[in-house]
Amino acid sequence: MYNTVIFDLDGTLLDTLADLAASVNYALRTHHLPERSITEVRAFLGNGIKRLMLQAVGKEQEDDAFLAVFHTFREHYMAHCLDATRPYDGILPTLEAMQQRGVKMAIVSNKLHPAVQELNRHFFARYITTAVGESATVRRKPNPDAVLAAMQALGSKPEECLYVGDSEVDWLTAQHAGIDCALVLWGFRDEDYLRTLSGVKAFLSKPHDLLMLV
Numbered sequence: 001m002y003n004t005v006i007f008d009l010d011g012t013l014l015d016t017l018a019d020l021a022a023s024v025n026y027a028l029r030t031h032h033l034p035e036r037s038i039t040e041v042r043a044f045l046g047n048g049i050k051r052l053m054l055q056a057v058g059k060e061q062e063d064d065a066f067l068a069v070f071h072t073f074r075e076h077y078m079a080h081c082l083d084a085t086r087p088y089d090g091i092l093p094t095l096e097a098m099q100q101r102g103v104k105m106a107i108v109s110n111k112l113h114p115a116v117q118e119l120n121r122h123f124f125a126r127y128i129t130t131a132v133g134e135s136a137t138v139r140r141k142p143n144p145d146a147v148l149a150a151m152q153a154l155g156s157k158p159e160e161c162l163y164v165g166d167s168e169v170d171w172l173t174a175q176h177a178g179i180d181c182a183l184v185l186w187g188f189r190d191e192d193y194l195r196t197l198s199g200v201k202a203f204l205s206k207p208h209d210l211l212m213l214v
Contacts, residue, residue: 002180002214004156005098006147007128008165009109009116010045011187013091014123017042018084019077024056027073031065033057045188046169048110048140049074081115087123088186090207095127103214106130106150110140110169130154142172147179162201162213171197182213 010016021041028035036044036056044055053070054060062070098105105128109116116133124131130153132138132146139145151161163174166187174181182202185191194203204210 002160002162003102004104004106004151004154004161005210005214006106006108006150006161006163006179008163008167008170009107009111009119011166011189012164012170012184013087013107014085014119015088016081016085017045017188019081020045020052022083023073023077023080024053026076027053027069028056030072031069033069042188046110046167048134049077082122088207092127094207094210095124097208097211098214099127101211101214104154104156106132106154108141108146108150108173109133113138141169142176144173144177147173147177151177151179164204164210166194168193168197171200175199182210 007013017038021038024041025035041056044052050070053073054066057066057069059066095105107116107120107124107128111133113133113135116131120128120131130150132149134140138149147163151158158178161179163170163177163179163181164184165171165173165181166184167189171181171183180201182204183194183197183200184204185194202213
């Protein structure tokens with residue numbers, strides 16, 4: 001049993017896919033590039049928005065043309081990031097039940113740190129006070145920096161912690177941080193793929209399943 005749970009954000013707590021895909025395709029349309037399907041955008045997620053847009057544009061390296069598309073995406077997403085985004089069904093009751101059990105909780109994400117804190121304030125502030133994103137001193141996942149910072153803020157030891165995410169990036173992040181990992185099956189990766197990853201402590205079909213682990 002774990003007394004600390006550290007959550008990924010996109011694809012784990014929040015369904016952000018529709019808003020991200022809308023902003024990706026707005027930027028691509030604006031710059032006369034082919035649009036991407038929801039399925040494609042879903043597959044591109046997990047390594048931060050710059051990597052998302054590099055894959056959407058079809059580039060491996062940044063250049064001036066890419067940066068113009070990326071700038072358009074960021075402006076549009078900042079204005080529309082809450083149009084359709086919401087917690088997955090069952091998340092808020094599960095967080096409340098965990099809070100009642102005294103479980104310590106945090107969020108880590110590859111979004112920029114101010115955005116992670118703002119989304120936490122908007123959706124989860126009643127339950128979660130620690131939220132860590134990428135910054136000048138915190139590298140993006142799968143580097144363990146954000147998880148380690150969250151653990152320090154919560155005063156938790158590695159053996160007390162469970163990291164909950166939805167992708168291979170989260171699986172690697174947990175390994176690098178030296179803590180156990182559970183993967184959700186409602187996020188941005190297919191179940192068949194996730195089950196090929198070794199050492200996962202649990203696969204969660206619905207948020208309430210997490211209560212069996214805390």
